[in-house]
Amino acid sequence: MPRFVLTAIGPDSYGIVARVTSALAELxxxxxxxxxxxxxxxxxxxxxxxxxxxxxxxSIYETxxxxxxxxxxxxxxKRIDDHVENDLDGDRFxxxxxxxxxxxxxxxxxxxxxxxxxxxxxxxTRVIDTESTSFYTMxxxxxxxxxxxLAKLEDAxxxxxxxxxxxxxxxxxxxxxx
Numbered sequence: 001m002p003r004f005v006l007t008a009i010g011p012d013s014y015g016i017v018a019r020v021t022s023a024l025a026e027l028x029x030x031x032x033x034x035x036x037x038x039x040x041x042x043x044x045x046x047x048x049x050x051x052x053x054x055x056x057x058x059s060i061y062e063t064x065x066x067x068x069x070x071x072x073x074x075x076x077x078k079r080i081d082d083h084v085e086n087d088l089d090g091d092r093f094x095x096x097x098x099x100x101x102x103x104x105x106x107x108x109x110x111x112x113x114x115x116x117x118x119x120x121x122x123x124x125t126r127v128i129d130t131e132s133t134s135f136y137t138m139x140x141x142x143x144x145x146x147x148x149x150l151a152k153l154e155d156a157x158x159x160x161x162x163x164x165x166x167x168x169x170x171x172x173x174x175x176x177x178x
Contacts (some may be wrong), residue, residue, distance in 0.1 A: 003032065004049045004060060005080050010073035011044040020045065023067040027055050037124070048080070088119040090145035092173040095157065099166025101127050101134035109138065109168065112160045116153040118142040136166070141173060 008020055017036065024031065024047075033048040049060070057077045064075050097109055106125065113120060122141040127134050144150060154170055161168035 002154065003080050004029075004050050004051060006047045006049055006060060006064065007045065007076045008047075008068070008073045009042060009044045010065070010070070011069055012038050012041055013071055016043050016071060016073070017045070017065045019071070020047070020064055023063040027060060027063055028052055029055065029060070035122075039138060058128050058160060060088075088121070088143065088145070090143040091147040092121070093118075093142050093144060093150075093170050095140040095142055095164050095168065095170045096172045097136075097138040097140075097161065097168045099136055099161075099164070101136035102165070104116060105136060105164055105166060106138060108160050108164050109140075109157065112153070112156045113140070113142055114157060116144070116149060117146075118144050118153060123130070 004022075006024075008016070010016070028051070028168070030050045031047055031048050034045065036043070036045040038044075041126070057079055061075060063076045064073075064077075068075070095109070095113070097105065099105070106123075110120065110123075120140055120142050123138065124140075125136070125138045127136055129135075146155065150170075157168045157170060
């Protein structure tokens with residue numbers, strides 16, 4: 001069964017998800033994985049799609065475009081391997097970062113995570129403007145291969161967050177429970 005990744009980005013409007021997923025259902029495609037978000041007024045989605053052997057990139061692209069032509073979506077479809085072997089999983093944790101907005105927060109925190117072999121599964125940021133300042137929030141879901149290294153990671157995050165002038169915490173995640 002071929003597998004594809006579909007990305008779509010464009011100005012947010014009603015019905016984007018309904019139209020894209022209806023186009024995929026028309027082709028008898030199944031959503032294997034997805035993430036979708038509104039980013040500063042633009043809607044972005046990444047879908048991993050399982051399709052029958054008679055479906056290719058072109059047919060997915062054309063069917064989605066025909067359903068979404070007036071939505072000004074930038075759509076891309078690529079075939080991907082069914083399964084990618086990796087050794088990046090581990091115990092899951094949530095890292096939360098809060099502080100005054102400034103350049104370098106994401107880079108600094110993510111560099112610490114990379115050095116400590118924490119794999120990022122999800123990262124969400126928001127800027128909240130107030131009358132006096134812009135407040136920055138970042139929440140990451142990460143996997144730490146060796147949870148015995150958690151204390152070292154916590155120390156490194158504390159040091160980096162102090163340098164960046166933000167607060168940072170890490171806690172165990174139970175996101176795998178439904």
